Amino acid sequence: MDARSDQVVVETSLGSLPARRGKVRDIYDLGERLLLIATDRISAFDWVLPTPIPGKGITLTQLSRFWFDFLGEPNHLITTDARQIAEALGLAEFPYPQRSMLVHKTRVVPIECVVRGYLAGSGWQEYVRQGTVCGERLPAGLRQGERLPEPIFTPATKAESGHDENMSFAEMCRRVGEGLAEELRRRSLEVYRRGAEHAQRHGILIADTKLEWGIYPPHDPQGRLLLIDEVLTPDSSRFWPAADYRPGSNPPSFDKQYVRDWLEQSGWDKNSPPPALPPEVVERTAAKYQQAWRILTGQGCPETTP
Numbered sequence: 511m512d513a514r515s516d517q518v519v520v521e522t523s524l525g526s527l528p529a530r531r532g533k534v535r536d537i538y539d540l541g542e543r544l545l546l547i548a549t550d551r552i553s554a555f556d557w558v559l560p561t562p563i564p565g566k567g568i569t570l571t572q573l574s575r576f577w578f579d580f581l582g583e584p585n586h587l588i589t590t591d592a593r594q595i596a597e598a599l600g601l602a603e604f605p606y607p608q609r610s611m612l613v614h615k616t617r618v619v620p621i622e623c624v625v626r627g628y629l630a631g632s633g634w635q636e637y638v639r640q641g642t643v644c645g646e647r648l649p650a651g652l653r654q655g656e657r658l659p660e661p662i663f664t665p666a667t668k669a670e671s672g673h674d675e676n677m678s679f680a681e682m683c684r685r686v687g688e689g690l691a692e693e694l695r696r697r698s699l700e701v702y703r704r705g706a707e708h709a710q711r712h713g714i715l716i717a718d719t720k721l722e723w724g725i726y727p728p729h730d731p732q733g734r735l736l737l738i739d740e741v742l743t744p745d746s747s748r749f750w751p752a753a754d755y756r757p758g759s760n761p762p763s764f765d766k767q768y769v770r771d772w773l774e775q776s777g778w779d780k781n782s783p784p785p786a787l788p789p790e791v792v793e794r795t796a797a798k799y800q801q802a803w804r805i806l807t808g809q810g811c812p813e814t815t816p
Contacts, residue, residue, distance in 0.1 A: 616724025625702035719747035764802035
C-alpha cells in the first residue's frame with residue numbers, strides 16, 4: 511500500500527522491525543524509544559471495525575502534538591518530524607509522515623486516569639443506579655450530561671482487551687501506592703482543567719477524558735512521571751459543541767459516537783465480526799475528527815499541515 515500522508519493506512523510495515531498492533535496504533539520498539547504510528551483503524555464496542563476512517567491517524571497524532579506543546583506537561587514526545595524519525599530508523603525516507611510519534615519508552619502506570627467534568631457515559635449509568643461515580647457520592651438530582659460542581663478523578667483498570675473497569679481511588683492507592691496515586695490525580699485534574707478551559711474558549715466542551723502516564727526512565731524507581739500516549743483527542747475524550755449543549759441530554763459529539771450510534775441501529779449483535787460502515791458514516795466521522803482539530807488548534811486540516 512502507498513503510505514503517503516494522503517492515503518488510508520490500515521496497517522504499517524517497516525521492513526524486519528516487528529510491530530505490536532493495538533486497536534489504532536502500531537508500536538515499534540527501538541530500544542530506549544518507541545515509534546507510535548496512528549493508523550486509520552477505528553474501534554467500537556471492543557472490536558476493530560473493517561472500515562477505516564481516512565486521515566483519522568493523522569488527526570489524532572497532530573492533535574496530540576498540539577496538546578503536548580500547549581500544556582507544557584512533562585511528556586514522552588521526542589519528535590513527530592518525519593526526517594528525524596527516518597534518521598532514527600536509518601531510512602532515507604520515512605513512509606508514514608504526520609501520523610507518527612517518536613517517544614521515550616516508559617514504564618506504563620497500569621491505571622486509566624479518567625477525569626470527568628460532566629455526567630455522561632458509564633459515570634451517568636452508575637449515578638442513575640446508586641448516586642455515585644466510581645464510588646464517589648455526587649449531589650442528588652443531577653441530569654444526564656450536567657456539568658459537575660467540580661471535575662472528578664475516576665480511575666479505571668487498564669485492560670489489554672475488553673472493557674476498562676472503574677475503580678475507587680482507595681483501590682488505586684492499594685495498587686500503585688498512595689503517593690503516586692495522589693500525584694496522578696493532581697496532575698490529571700490539572701491537564702483536564704487547562705485543556706477544558708482552552709477548548710471552551712473555542713466552543714468545545716470536554717465532557718471527560720482518559721489520560722495515560724508512564725515512569726521515565728522505566729527502570730528507575732525514582733523516575734519522572736510523564737504524560738504518554740495520546741492527549742485530549744476524539745478517541746480519548748468526549749467533545750461536545752458548546753452551542754448545542756443542553757443539560758438533560760448528550761449533544762452530538764466530535765468523536766466516534768456517530769459510528770457507535772450507527773452500529774447500535776444496524777442490528778449487529780456485538781459478539782460477531784462487525785459490519786462494514788457505509789460511505790456516509792465514514793465521511794461524516796472523518797469530518798467530525800477534522801472539525802475538532804480545526805476548532806481546537808485554529809489551523810487547517812492536518813492532512814495539509816507540514
